[in-house]
Amino acid sequence: MTEFEAFLKEHSITEIESTLADMTGNARGKFYPTYKFLAELFGRIPETILVQSVTGDWADNHYELVDASDRDMELHPDPNTFRLVPWADEPTAQIINDCYDKSGQLHPLSSRTILRNILALYAKEGITPVIAPEVEFYLIDPNTDPDYELKPAVGRSGKRETSRRSYSIDAVNEFNPVIDTLYSYCEAQGLDVDTLIHESGAAQMEINFIHGDPLDLADQVFVFKRTLREAAMKHGMYATFMAKPMQHEPGSAMHIHQSLVDSKTGKNLFDNNGSPSDLFYNYLGGLQKYTPNAISFFAPNVNSYRRFSPEMAAPINMQWGFDNRTAGLRIPFSAPEGTRIENRFPGADCNPYLAIAATLACGYLGIKQQLQPTEPVEGKTPPSEEVEIARTLEEGLRLLEECQPLCDIMGEHFVKAFMGVKRSEFETFNRVISSWEREHLLLNV
Numbered sequence: 001m002t003e004f005e006a007f008l009k010e011h012s013i014t015e016i017e018s019t020l021a022d023m024t025g026n027a028r029g030k031f032y033p034t035y036k037f038l039a040e041l042f043g044r045i046p047e048t049i050l051v052q053s054v055t056g057d058w059a060d061n062h063y064e065l066v067d068a069s070d071r072d073m074e075l076h077p078d079p080n081t082f083r084l085v086p087w088a089d090e091p092t093a094q095i096i097n098d099c100y101d102k103s104g105q106l107h108p109l110s111s112r113t114i115l116r117n118i119l120a121l122y123a124k125e126g127i128t129p130v131i132a133p134e135v136e137f138y139l140i141d142p143n144t145d146p147d148y149e150l151k152p153a154v155g156r157s158g159k160r161e162t163s164r165r166s167y168s169i170d171a172v173n174e175f176n177p178v179i180d181t182l183y184s185y186c187e188a189q190g191l192d193v194d195t196l197i198h199e200s201g202a203a204q205m206e207i208n209f210i211h212g213d214p215l216d217l218a219d220q221v222f223v224f225k226r227t228l229r230e231a232a233m234k235h236g237m238y239a240t241f242m243a244k245p246m247q248h249e250p251g252s253a254m255h256i257h258q259s260l261v262d263s264k265t266g267k268n269l270f271d272n273n274g275s276p277s278d279l280f281y282n283y284l285g286g287l288q289k290y291t292p293n294a295i296s297f298f299a300p301n302v303n304s305y306r307r308f309s310p311e312m313a314a315p316i317n318m319q320w321g322f323d324n325r326t327a328g329l330r331i332p333f334s335a336p337e338g339t340r341i342e343n344r345f346p347g348a349d350c351n352p353y354l355a356i357a358a359t360l361a362c363g364y365l366g367i368k369q370q371l372q373p374t375e376p377v378e379g380k381t382p383p384s385e386e387v388e389i390a391r392t393l394e395e396g397l398r399l400l401e402e403c404q405p406l407c408d409i410m411g412e413h414f415v416k417a418f419m420g421v422k423r424s425e426f427e428t429f430n431r432v433i434s435s436w437e438r439e440h441l442l443l444n445v
Contacts, residue, residue: 019094021111023053023421025352043074051109051417060420076099098113108414112218113414114354115353115354115357128213130213131256131257132208132256133255133352134208134255135225135241138246139178153238155174155203156175160202161202162202172197172205178237179196181234192220194207201246209221243299243304243307251347256356270283280341282366282371284363284366286369288320288329299347299390301425302426315328315329316328316389319376324378328343330342365405397422
């Protein structure tokens with residue numbers, strides 16, 4: 001804390017954003033004057049914010065999840081997450097908290113707790129997971145009326161993209177002012193962003209993070225989403241992480257590259273003298289078996305499932321293959337020490353803590369049960385008569401509920417809360433009558 005206070009004085013910090021991620025992965029918390037934050041240190045906030053839906057509503061089972069008295073939980077700031085807030089008007093810092101319940105234990109409904117719990121299981125085995133997220137997003141025109149469809153943002157030339165421009169340097173340069181601001185903000189916050197590319201959608205891009213500790217990377221993605229939105233708004237645009245924001249454009253993903261290393265030696269446990277190890281195949285088998293049940297953690301919103309459609313550059317099958325992007329689980333070509341698995345199912349709209357926890361949980365179950373994957377596919381995966389994963393949030397939640405091993409490892413109480421919140425969102429969405437229904441059913445049925 002001495003170093004922490006010195007940092008605050010060095011940068012003349014007058015205000016601190018004390019944050020945590022809610023169920024959707026959005027930032028909640030409090031603003032503190034610096035002197036008040038240092039005096040109080042362990043803040044308090046109602047535990048109910050952990051189980052609030054994206055619309056601000058509550059689940060039907062709300063009072064089975066939290067105390068009816070609407071009590072507080074205690075926030076413990078993690079000093080490893082302390083960063084500047086480069087877009088603030090006044091010198092401001094931010095910090096991410098762990099949540100604790102009244103008994104002094106990590107709160108079972110906190111997303112950060114769930115990831116910590118999964119990492120603890122690996123630590124007991126002497127294994128350290130390593131992950132690297134790739135986050136896709138769209139830059140769009142400001143949209144303040146939800147009745148209007150979204151439009152890709154206009155670049156420096158004054159023209160809107162109308163064709164597929166994957167990996168185009170010039171297409172990225174169209175948004176140089178935003179990208180320059182983004183990289184400046186990321187550098188100021190110590191975010192380990194790596195390459196940026198233009199994806200196949202109009203004004204769609206992807207930014208990669210350098211591989212590292214899962215909790216640290218989840219924190220970085222959490223901060224990055226706020227950062228990008230602020231950078232875009234500074235230049236008169238919106239940035240969206242919706243999984244499928246526009247009808248005729250591809251969806252946005254958060255691919256998660258993952259491997260396991262020996263906690264003592266740092267050796268990649270997925271490699272066995274240049275070939276995939278038994279542990280690699282067990283882990284992969286776990287992903288194949290349990291991803292369908294975990295899909296609601298990778299696709300947590302009603303819009304998420306619009307991304308899973310044939311011929312739209314999204315995973316719809318449980319196949320795996322070497323350097324094969326048509327499979328849901330891809331093994332990139334790499335040096336033996338870089339052997340890893342890319343889970344292509346998570347959408348950009350996922351809660352990074354929960355998506356990373358879920359993919360590691362699936363792999364862990366595969367290891368403990370010594371599961372074996374199918375044979376790898378070569379070339380384009382064979383077309384299926386139907387998509388092999390859930391097509392709606394409601395179906396995904398039912399698959400989760402039916403999978404006791406996954407419920408146990410993610411935490412029975414947490415899964416109950418997650419399903420309650422997400423079912424509330426689904427029912428709220430399901431009450432909305434769409435324009436498609438009015439157009440095609442009004443006078444035709």
